[in-house]
Amino acid sequence: MIPDGYWDDRQQSLISSERKLIKSGGRIMLGGSTYTGPQGQLNWTTAPDKTCDLTNIWIANSIS
Numbered sequence: 001m002i003p004d005g006y007w008d009d010r011q012q013s014l015i016s017s018e019r020k021l022i023k024s025g026g027r028i029m030l031g032g033s034t035y036t037g038p039q040g041q042l043n044w045t046t047a048p049d050k051t052c053d054l055t056n057i058w059i060a061n062s063i064s
Contacts, residue, residue: 005063006045016063031062 004017014022022028035042035057048054 018063020063022063029064030058030060031064032058032060035059 006015007013008015008021011021012024016022039054039057042057
């Protein structure tokens, strides 16, 4: 999850909250930390697939 970021289908890119365009395959650095709380308290923008391993969750709070 990227705070206030969203996927732009038309550009096939992630748009960060700072309006930075991040193309698929581009290099990025995510700041944040692991999440160890109850999963019921997470507010997913898009819920992960049921086959995803959710034992290690990283919450991104910045992107560069």
